[in-house]
Amino acid sequence: MMDKLFVIAVGGTGMRCLESFVHLCAIGMLDSREVEVLTLDTDQTNGNKGKVEELIRLYNRIKSSDSQEGGTPNADTFFSAKLNLYRFFTNYSGRGRENYKDLVKLSTGSPEQQRDNKLLSDLFLDHASVQEFSLAHGYRAQTHLGSMLIYHGIIEAARNILKGTNVLPQERELEHFISKLELAGESARVFVFGSVFGGTGASAIPVIPKALKDFVSVRSNGASSIDLSKTKFGATLLTEYFTFRKPDEKQKGSKEDSVIADASFFPLNSQAALQFYQSDTTVQRSYKLLYHIGWPVESRHADEGAGVGKTITGGAEQKNACHITELIAACAAYDFFIRQYMPDGQKAEYLYKSAPFRNDTFSFTAEDLFGNQERSAEIFANRLGAMFSLAHISLTANGGAWGDLGIKAFLNLLHKQRLTQYASITDAECADLNDYFKLFAYTYDKDHFVRGWLYQVRNSIAPGNFIFNSKAFADNRTELDRLDVGSVFSDERHHWPKSLISSRYNTFVNKLIDSGPAEQLQKVNTTKEKFLAHLYNALSASQGFKLN
Incomplete structure (x- = not known):
């Protein structure tokens, strides 16, 4: 159990x-x-x-x-x-709870109790500041x-x-x-x-x-x-x-x-x-x-x-x-x-x-974060890479970073390719997925590029390396439009395959059409769950990790 x-x-x-x-x-x-x-x-x-x-x-x-x-x-x-x-x-909040002095009611009880309480409080907490500052923003x-x-x-x-x-x-x-x-x-x-x-x-x-x-x-x-x-x-x-x-x-x-x-x-x-x-x-x-x-x-x-003039805590x-x-x-x-x-x-x-520190900067591999307990590092690299590529597919390849298309536009593409079993996924469900990818990777506020979680994590060690190649973290419209979503990894062994007549992206779409979810093994029941499992399977297969 x-x-x-x-x-x-x-x-x-x-x-x-x-x-x-x-x-x-x-x-x-x-x-x-x-x-x-x-x-x-x-x-x-x-x-x-x-x-x-x-x-x-x-x-x-x-x-x-x-x-x-x-x-x-x-x-x-x-x-x-x-x-x-x-x-x-x-x-x-509320009267009598704003600071330590009021919260513990130092001024209540008999004169002897008030005296003892004050002496004890003054022993550990500064009377003029700590006992009286507002507790609303923490300690x-x-x-x-x-x-x-x-x-x-x-x-x-x-x-x-x-x-x-x-x-x-x-x-x-x-x-x-x-x-x-x-x-x-x-x-x-x-x-x-x-x-x-x-x-x-x-x-x-x-x-x-x-x-x-x-x-x-x-x-x-x-x-x-x-x-x-x-x-x-x-x-x-x-x-x-x-x-x-x-x-x-x-x-x-x-x-x-x-x-x-x-x-x-x-x-x-x-x-x-x-x-x-x-x-x-x-x-x-x-x-x-x-x-x-x-x-x-x-x-x-x-x-x-941050553009603020005071310390924000x-x-x-x-x-x-x-x-x-x-x-x-x-x-x-x-x-x-x-x-x-x-x-x-x-x-x-x-x-x-610990992680390698060279040339005054850190670089991180999946093994640095997870070790190899139960092959966790390979599983992490595969799944993070799959999500990162999917975010790029939604946000750049299908315009989700600049509007409300994203996954909805990708579903329309699949529909044209006669992959129609996910047509019942609603616009609201597509919008939720697209919003998640914006928080996960990036979005645009008008013409301003806004880093999401993964971009911020990588930026915290820049110019150090973080699993993916630097081009995968493009941060302007021109570079994102040119990005090959199937080559985000630094290790070329995990780039998606391509053919003489088809790009990595189109090869992936074809792989998606030829595959599907394993409903019982992946424990998926709803159309949305099956769609995500289908995407996960095709992305994992494209990346070529040996996970079994």
Whole structure:
């Protein structure tokens, strides 16, 4: 019996790691699996959070059918995993909840209690700033405060549910997620995405297992609990890999930003966090595997080209570009979910990988990301290449990057070639697929080229190499029009075949006409699922990977 899979993404960095994980699911890396996904943040308006939640909703629209919202798991095809999304954010809106001082009610109780509470709070938290800054945009690198308040928010939700009155929608979603975790018991694998150098993620990783355990106990009034010694937890220990402009004195002098994260302290924050995780017995006993991921060269500016005059560390404007380290974090989750060996001792094990660094830049192959466990690297390269080529087919060969054609135009082409079994796929379903490819690869905003996830990942290591040749990442209309969609790989062995009288693209279309989906093996039932499986089979056959 396979373990049940759970993902928790915490804070802005955790959301971007989840974005990469969703794209791994879209290319087909988690065949036949169902994943429960929880987004957890203090900042309900965070741009990265909103972006990945919309990505999952789009993913689920693509998989949905008339009879099953979010679809069912498939095998050896695109969008093969089923994703169930739950959202929880701590509530810091409303009178008496805006800051620490009000939230913990320092001014209530007897004079002696107020005095003792103030002395204790002042011992750990600066009175003039930390106790009074707005919590709405996260914990601003105040992880000691953040850990306490994240735990408080989760337990507060459990108490509200137990009372059964004024339960907020996000508290219900948290309950549904934890109920599935409780039901899975020993067969649960929980992977936490978050950074250790900032605010929310660094605050949450140490306390999440205990908070989930205590939520179950509080909600059940002590009748139930989670055995942390048996539930398998893993996490990223993602150290600093980006920076942003230093806040100026004017911004730091404002009441809103009197406490604000300063990227110059990220390396120090990372070192302190790693020392803490190594020595803290709760962390060591709660987690089975900790994946240490970092960026050992100069960090890229997350707000480069943003056109804003102040430091952005939260809110709707926080939409940082994707980075290779986030894909590595997603690969760590994949490794955690498929690996057979799992430590059973009382101390977490640390894992890390490395990649070649030459001429002051990194280059990445599929083996650098996945190793060769169960031929994962070859499977990843094949499926990423298939999705990348399909994105180019939709966006450039059929005009999807400049309008609403894309997959619809490709279906019309197949119809003319007498491949008519997919005529019932609706315009809305085609538009959803085309929109996904735009987020995955690229699109145009009028005449402005907009990089999607894969382009952003590759750009984070440019001019280093990333599996595909540089021409595959063309970023202007002329180069895209000239692009041979069957030659995206650096390794020519995986270029599509062509004949003396036919291009690679036309040869692929002919292969598509002569092939079809394996409905039972690929677990596909709807017309849309059969179409995606059909495409996947023809693309994989064209790329020539030896996967069997």
